[in-house]
Amino acid sequence: VRKLLLIGIGAGDPGWLTLEAVAALQAVDVFFALEKASEQDDLAGLRREVLARHVSGTPRVVSVEDPPRGRSAEAVAEWRRRRTELVAGLVRDELADGQTGGLLIWGDPTLYDGMRDVVAACGVEYRIVPGISAVSALAARHRIALNRVGGGVQITTGRRLADGWPDGVDDLVVMLDSSLAFMGFDADIYWGAYLGTPDELLISGRVADVGEEIARVRAEARTRKGWMFDTYLLRR
Numbered sequence: 001v002r003k004l005l006l007i008g009i010g011a012g013d014p015g016w017l018t019l020e021a022v023a024a025l026q027a028v029d030v031f032f033a034l035e036k037a038s039e040q041d042d043l044a045g046l047r048r049e050v051l052a053r054h055v056s057g058t059p060r061v062v063s064v065e066d067p068p069r070g071r072s073a074e075a076v077a078e079w080r081r082r083r084t085e086l087v088a089g090l091v092r093d094e095l096a097d098g099q100t101g102g103l104l105i106w107g108d109p110t111l112y113d114g115m116r117d118v119v120a121a122c123g124v125e126y127r128i129v130p131g132i133s134a135v136s137a138l139a140a141r142h143r144i145a146l147n148r149v150g151g152g153v154q155i156t157t158g159r160r161l162a163d164g165w166p167d168g169v170d171d172l173v174v175m176l177d178s179s180l181a182f183m184g185f186d187a188d189i190y191w192g193a194y195l196g197t198p199d200e201l202l203i204s205g206r207v208a209d210v211g212e213e214i215a216r217v218r219a220e221a222r223t224r225k226g227w228m229f230d231t232y233l234l235r236r
């Protein structure tokens with residue numbers, strides 16, 4: 001049988017790899033890198049650094065271009081189908097019987113990452129190795145807990161928050177927000193960008209007091225680096 005390992009490599013700091021992830025990296029015969037045409041060099045560089053640090057010799061890496069993703073429901077379904085075909089093809093063509101392929105997954109593979117669904121749809125045997133997500137990193141950097149005593153937390157996206165604060169929860173972690181969806185809410189915000197990297201940015205306070213500052217710092221950093229990765233907790 002051919003196997004795949006989905007290995008969480010943490011959301012930025014190369015130290016955010018578990019010992020299980022390090023053992024998994026060393027058990028991989030071939031690494032598969034699905035690279036987006038638009039992918040930030042920094043992220044590809046961090047992946048290379050992880051391999052250089054933890055795998056001895058020159059690991060075999062097969063890079064392929066990740067198909068572009070459209071916006072409509074049909075385009076997304078088509079994108080999923082193409083990615084599934086691509087990964088199934090890599091497993092078939094690049095792994096010999098008994099070999100293990102590895103996919104390095106940013107942060108934790110179980111949070112806002114589509115690769116598990118792709119791998120499951122391929123029908124191949126696979127295992128998930130958890131990693132430190134941007135959510136854990138955010139809370140740790142701000143020295144807060146995600147939940148308040150006995151309370152719930154919801155992890156959501158900027159697009160969903162833009163439709164309004166969800167019912168039944170006062171603590172929200174927001175990822176994938178390109179539209180400053182936090183603006184205007186009567187809440188505390190704990191914001192973090194490029195967590196775990198040398199460019200890490202942290203700002204916290206009432207949205208009314210620090211919202212504009214976050215918008216400014218975010219826009220400046222985005223222009224300077226050419227890309228942005230930020231996550232925040234809203235607490236009301």
Ligand SMILES: C[S@@+](CC[C@H](N)C(=O)[O-])C[C@H]1O[C@@H](n2cnc3c(N)ncnc32)[C@H](O)[C@@H]1O
Binds near residue numbers: 133195229
């Ligand atoms: C496609 S999701 C992947 C999440 C990842 N699987 C995880 O566990 O963190 C990408 C989003 O994660 C968040 N993110 C990932 N890395 C981050 C970092 N180093 N600093 C801040 N936010 C990050 C951002 O909200 C970004 O838009």
